[in-house]
Amino acid sequence: MAQTPGELARASVIVVSVTADQHAAVAERLAGVLTDDHLVVLHCGYVGGGRIFSLALQAAGGKGRPKIVETMNSLHLSGRPSPARVVARSHKQWLETVGTMPGDAEFALSRLGAFWPELKIGGNALQCGLNNPNSLGHLPVMLGHLGVLKADHGPLTTGVLHFGEAHTELIGNLADAYEKERLAVVRALGLDPLPVADFDALAYPPGTRLEEVERFGPKLQMRYLTEDLPCDLVPLEDIARLVNCPTPLTTAMIDLVNSAFRCNFRETGRTVEKLGIDWIAAHAPAMAASPAARNATR
Structure with missing residues (x-):
């Protein structure tokens, strides 16, 4: 993920790959950056990840209402044996994705489908998180x-x-x-x-x-x-x-x-x-x- 506010503002898609307990903290950091034109992907959401992210964004004074989606799980099971090397043990071929608002998941797949063909639209955010x-x-x-x-x-x-x-x-x-x-x-x-x-x-x-x-x-x-x-x-x-x-x-x-x-x-x-x-x-x-x-x- 880009590190500076300017880089983040220019990015059309921001993938948030942190532990789920950090979703609110990331939303606070991005509050001054995100606009209606951004797509945020929580990778992954756990129970209510998109909801928590949205509430934290609003509480931090964010004016933008980006499209927010969350995945059911992470795409890879991977780890880093050394600072310069990453090993992936598995690559999921199916991963449910849901949006916080109607149409968000469909929009995300239209933007990301070519890069993440594994993504499939799920039922709803609560069901996705609990599963x-x-x-x-x-x-x-x-x-x-x-x-x-x-x-x-x-x-x-x-x-x-x-x-x-x-x-x-x-x-x-x-x-x-x-x-x-x-x-x-x-x-x-x-x-x-x-x-x-x-x-x-x-x-x-x-x-x-x-x-x-x-x-x-x-x-x-x-x-x-x-x-x-x-x-x-x-x-x-x-x-x-x-x-x-x-x-x-x-x-x-x-x-x-x-x-x-x-x-x-x-x-x-x-x-x-x-x-x-x-x-x-x-x-x-x-x-x-x-x-x-x-x-x-x-």
């Missing part, structure tokens, strides 16, 4: 290896591009239980759930993953907590309350991390209050059909 499978792959492994995060355990902390070494049967059980809970919330909202197996089949057809790659780290990156907790699990838990869908495992995982790191991701995360009840209701058919849910308070 992002990142937390399913990240959180169970992180919780199962909390002791590794603050200590040097040799090869366990050297790092790899994937979680294959860390996925035990017990962690797999935890991931399966979490996915059932997540899919239940999506269904309760009246949205279409996307199981991780279906996501993998669409995004990773044969030949799109490199199984043999050099190790580099860290494997258990803190961003798998600082991004996934506030931008995925916190909104999942809070939105689920609106449709009376229990999320005991999601709540337990948030509580465990909050206790272990002596923090409160519910204060910093994308809560119903921050996303806006009207925005959620506009994207959730079950809430639109239920005035009680729409008027629910935390």
Whole structure:
């Protein structure tokens, strides 16, 4: 991404590839630059990324109303073993994209389709964010290896591009239980759930993953907590309350991390209050059909 305000102002498309917890900070930085003519691509959005970006842009005094789209996930699974070298382990062949306003996604594909033929228009922003499978792959492994995060355990902390070494049967059980809970919330909202197996089949057809790659780290990156907790699990838990869908495992995982790191991701995360009840209701058919849910308070 261009670094100076002048360069950013001249760019017609700005791709924001940062961890999702930094979306608001980037919007604040760009508030004086973005115009109605810009296209902003959040790569990727997590739950409500475009909504958070738009609100932060307005709060920072931005006068422009750029077209904003977000992808369901990142296009590549990659890492940098050295400052001058990047390795990509996988290249997704399908990636859902949604806009914050009607027509934004279609406009984005008309501008980017030749460069990103993998992009496909998704249902809506809430469904796209809740169907992002990142937390399913990240959180169970992180919780199962909390002791590794603050200590040097040799090869366990050297790092790899994937979680294959860390996925035990017990962690797999935890991931399966979490996915059932997540899919239940999506269904309760009246949205279409996307199981991780279906996501993998669409995004990773044969030949799109490199199984043999050099190790580099860290494997258990803190961003798998600082991004996934506030931008995925916190909104999942809070939105689920609106449709009376229990999320005991999601709540337990948030509580465990909050206790272990002596923090409160519910204060910093994308809560119903921050996303806006009207925005959620506009994207959730079950809430639109239920005035009680729409008027629910935390």
